Structure formats: C-alpha cells, structure tokens
Amino acid sequence: DAGVTQSPTHLIKTRGQQVTLRCSPKSGHDTVSWYQQALGQGPQFIFQYYEEEERQRGNFPDRFSGHQFPNYSSELNVNALLLGDSALYLCASSFGSSGFTDTQYFGPGTRLTVL
Amino acid sequence: KQEVTQIPAALSVPEGENLVLNCSFTDSAIYNLQWFRQDPGKGLTSLLLIQSSQREQTSGRLNASLDKSSGRSTLYIAASQPGDSATYLCAVEYGDSGGSNYKLTFGKGTLLTVNP
Numbered sequence: 352d353a354g355v356t357q358s359p360t361h362l363i364k365t366r367g368q369q370v371t372l373r374c375s376p377k378s379g380h381d382t383v384s385w386y387q388q389a390l391g392q393g394p395q396f397i398f399q400y401y402e403e404e405e406r407q408r409g410n411f412p413d414r415f416s417g418h419q420f421p422n423y424s425s426e427l428n429v430n431a432l433l434l435g436d437s438a439l440y441l442c443a444s445s446f447g448s449s450g451f452t453d454t455q456y457f458g459p460g461t462r463l464t465v466l
Numbered sequence: 467k468q469e470v471t472q473i474p475a476a477l478s479v480p481e482g483e484n485l486v487l488n489c490s491f492t493d494s495a496i497y498n499l500q501w502f503r504q505d506p507g508k509g510l511t512s513l514l515l516i517q518s519s520q521r522e523q524t525s526g527r528l529n530a531s532l533d534k535s536s537g538r539s540t541l542y543i544a545a546s547q548p549g550d551s552a553t554y555l556c557a558v559e560y561g562d563s564g565g566s567n568y569k570l571t572f573g574k575g576t577l578l579t580v581n582p
Contacts, residue, residue, distance in 0.1 A: 395572075
C-alpha cells in the first residue's frame with residue numbers, strides 16, 4: 352500500500368517564477384493538507400482540501416493556491432516566487448470527516464530553493 | 467493567539483536513558499494533539515495521537531500524556547536507542563464550539579541525539 356507521495360523531490364527556481372508541486376494521498380484518504388517548513392522551524396499550515404474544495408486556509412498570501420482533483424490528488428501552486436518561499440513543502444493526507452482531522456500521514460516533501 | 471512551544475530545543479542523552487520531551491500550548495480548546503518524528507530532510511512520521519478526551523497513549527517504548535487544563539503534553543521515551551535520534555514535533559489541532567479548525571499548529575521541535 353503506497354503512502355503519501357510527492358513530486359518532484361527537489362526543485363530550484365528563480366525569483367518571480369511560478370512553481371507547481373504535486374501530491375498523491377494515501378490509499379483510502381480523501382483529504383489533503385499542505386504545510387511549509389522553513390529550516391529550523393515547525394511546519395506552517397497553508398491550506399486543506401476536502402471534496403475538491405478548500406476547507407481551511409492558513410496565513411499565506413494569495414500567491415499560494417491549490418487544487419484537488421476527483422481522484423483526491425492535489426497540487427500546490429506558488430506564483431511570483433520570493434527568496435523567502437525557499438522551504439520544504441509537505442503534503443499530508445487523512446480520511447475526511449466533519450468536525451475534526453483524523454491522523455494525518457505525511458509525504459517526504461518537496462525541497463524548493465528560490466535563487 | 468494559538469501557539470505551541472517545545473522545550474528543550476535540543477537534548478543529548480546516552481543510550482539506555484529514559485527521557486521526557488515537553489510540549490505546551492495556549493488555549494485549552496483542543497481537539498487532539500499529535501507527536502511526530504522527523505528525520506533530517508525527511509517528512510513527518512506520526513508517533514501518537516491523543517484525542518482531547520484522553521489522558522495518554524502508548525506505543526511500544528513511547529508514552530504521551532495530555533493535560534488540557536495546564537496546556538501541557540509530554541512524550542516519554544523509555545530505554546532510548548541511537549535510532550531514536552531525530553527531531554520530535556508536537557502538533558495541536560484547535561477548535562471551537564463550531565468544530566475543529568482542521569489545521570495542525572506545530573511547535574519548533576526538539577532535536578534528540580542518543581549517543582551510543
């Protein structure tokens with residue numbers, strides 16, 4: 352049973368460019384959350400998708416957008432990249448429910464470097 | 467503001483020692499609390515999840531406790547091994563009368579080194 356997968360593993364971009372990161376949830380999961388983890392920090396919540404809708408959003412600018420597909424996979428898009436966007440981007444999946452989040456399973460992450 | 471704090475930031479112990487990692491959180495209106503392990507440059511592995519109605523959870527050599535009234539959780543690791551070396555993160559899911567806010571708020575983690 353495949354766990355959460357993310358692609359690509361590493362990515363290097365320059366300021367002002369746009370990037371798309373991809374995530375496939377664990378089998379049987381329908382909820383995907385995205386987190387940004389800067390070096391030496393804990394992960395920061397970006398947003399969560401459930402039933403193809405953005406259910407909750409953290410304190411990130413509109414440059415960060417996402418999408419969930421009917422097969423529950425998800426994309427994170429970041430426009431107009433800044434140096435400060437350099438981080439490990441983590442995707443987490445869980446079985447959706449109303450009222451609370453079940454145990455979240457994390458992928459290995461995508462390391463984004465902005466030059 | 468809902469914040470999660472972990473102390474200490476780093477801990478080094480000899481193999482075989484029992485140890486405790488601490489997590490404190492503001493706002494007692496939590497839905498659950500999770501402890502994660504993160505190896506360098508890797509994703510997170512969930513170790514234990516404690517629902518707000520529970521006081522503790524155990525898995526093998528790990529025991530996590532939750533005290534909502536004091537805003538504290540501890541992760542106890544028995545008979546530590548070099549393979550336990552990693553960063554341990556505490557994460558809280560907050561909520562209110564309308565339900566959970568669906569997001570995990572993380573501490574910065576405790577870097578644990580177990581020396582052979």
